[in-house]
Amino acid sequence: xxxxxxxxxxxxxxxxxxxxxxxxxxxxPFLWMCGKIRIKDFYLLLIEEFWFYPKYWYSLGIAAAIxxxxxxxxxxxAVGLQWGNIKGKKAILFLVLLLMLMxxxxxxxxxxxxxxxxRMLNSPFALILPMLCSPFAFYLMYQYVETVPTEIVxxxxxxxxxxxxxxxxxxxxxxxxxxxxxxxxxxAEGFNMVEQxxxxxxxxxxxxxxxxxxxxxxxxxxxxYAVGVLCLIPILLLYAVYEEELSDGMGRLKG
Amino acid sequence: xxKKKTGIRIAAITFFTLLLIGTFFHKKIDGLFCMKVAAxxxxxxxxxxEPVIELDGEEIPxxxxxxxxxxxxxxxxxxxxxxxxxxxxxxxSYEAVFLRAVEVAENAEEVxxxxxxxxxxxxxxxxxxxxxxxxxxxxxxVVEE
Numbered sequence: 001x002x003x004x005x006x007x008x009x010x011x012x013x014x015x016x017x018x019x020x021x022x023x024x025x026x027x028x029p030f031l032w033m034c035g036k037i038r039i040k041d042f043y044l045l046l047i048e049e050f051w052f053y054p055k056y057w058y059s060l061g062i063a064a065a066i067x068x069x070x071x072x073x074x075x076x077x078a079v080g081l082q083w084g085n086i087k088g089k090k091a092i093l094f095l096v097l098l099l100m101l102m103x104x105x106x107x108x109x110x111x112x113x114x115x116x117x118x119r120m121l122n123s124p125f126a127l128i129l130p131m132l133c134s135p136f137a138f139y140l141m142y143q144y145v146e147t148v149p150t151e152i153v154x155x156x157x158x159x160x161x162x163x164x165x166x167x168x169x170x171x172x173x174x175x176x177x178x179x180x181x182x183x184x185x186x187x188a189e190g191f192n193m194v195e196q197x198x199x200x201x202x203x204x205x206x207x208x209x210x211x212x213x214x215x216x217x218x219x220x221x222x223x224x225y226a227v228g229v230l231c232l233i234p235i236l237l238l239y240a241v242y243e244e245e246l247s248d249g250m251g252r253l254k255g
Numbered sequence: 256x257x258k259k260k261t262g263i264r265i266a267a268i269t270f271f272t273l274l275l276i277g278t279f280f281h282k283k284i285d286g287l288f289c290m291k292v293a294a295x296x297x298x299x300x301x302x303x304x305e306p307v308i309e310l311d312g313e314e315i316p317x318x319x320x321x322x323x324x325x326x327x328x329x330x331x332x333x334x335x336x337x338x339x340x341x342x343x344x345x346x347x348s349y350e351a352v353f354l355r356a357v358e359v360a361e362n363a364e365e366v367x368x369x370x371x372x373x374x375x376x377x378x379x380x381x382x383x384x385x386x387x388x389x390x391x392x393x394x395x396x397v398v399e400e
Binding site for chain 1: 267396
């Protein structure tokens with residue numbers, strides 16, 4: 001009994017050490033970045049670099065549009081697939097999963113051609129539109145929608161025939177967490193995107209902070225650390241606010 | 256848990272409020288800390304000189320007119336002046352004023368009073384810091400008074 005207890009303790013200690021080491025891999029670059037910052041850099045960036053504020057708001061706007069749009073679209077798509085009279089649901093889900101596994105670089109060219117044909121290159125829509133139809137957002141949302149009992153929808157159908165009312169009053173309260181999770185994930189993805197602005201927009205005015213910061217801070221590399229920290233703050237705040245929803249969302253994705 | 260969420264919300268509101276304040280007032284805040292300098296435009300002046308040339312053993316005075324730019328003597332220090340350059344920075348309608356150090360030593364001639372004549376190095380349309388200060392540096396950003 002004593003031996004078993006000792007073995008279990010050893011195992012949990014080893015697991016703990018491994019987890020600490022693993023988290024260190026993720027946390028150390030952030031700590032290193034924070035260690036490099038001087039207060040003066042924030043002053044220089046926030047007061048002397050005039051381009052920072054418009055770019056910051058622009059990036060936040062793009063990210064918020066992507067987050068909101070992706071949450072709404074994926075919600076509607078997931079509801080449609082779950083309760084709609086659609087044949088080949090499994091095949092669709094399989095295709096979405098395949099798309100999700102594809103690297104971004106593989107979809108860049110088709111997206112570029114699509115945007116070019118729609119004459120949307122070189123506009124903020126070129127950054128927002130492709131991100132709205134995210135397979136990841138759809139799959140995550142579908143995992144939640146799948147768990148909503150059909151009885152709730154049936155009961156709502158007896159009350160009203162308005163689809164909007166059913167979605168708003170019966171379904172949305174059930175999957176609030178998933179909407180938040182999709183919003184946060186897509187917001188973070190939109191805020192940190194790098195490849196899309198490089199390919200889809202040519203003018204500096206339309207490029208977000210994640211791409212343009214390095215160009216504008218030529219010769220003042222020290223300021224990049226301050227930009228990094230300031231870019232982390234909105235995402236950290238969102239993660240902190242929706243911590244439960246996010247961990248729940250990742251759990252469902254795993255399941 | 257509730258306290259934590261409230262704390263995060265307060266942090267978020269504070270962060271975005273500061274960001275908004277910065278967005279609208281950073282130019283004014285900057286003006287509080289930036290060095291203020293007075294600027295002057297160099298003035299054009301013509302000086303007549305009468306060098307004497309020898310022609311066939313005869314001395315002939317020739318009147319020539321030379322064009323100089325004049326600056327207050329206080330603006331020149333060790334043959335150096337600071338020129339103010341207005342640069343349009345990316346985004347918005349902001350225009351920042353930077354200093355550019357220009358050597359005028361070889362062309363500076365003190366001509367009495369508190370003015371110096373400068374042959375070249377600066378243009379008539381360029382603004383120059385009226386009062387030289389040791390704290391001024393090349394590439395420094397200043398606020399024009």
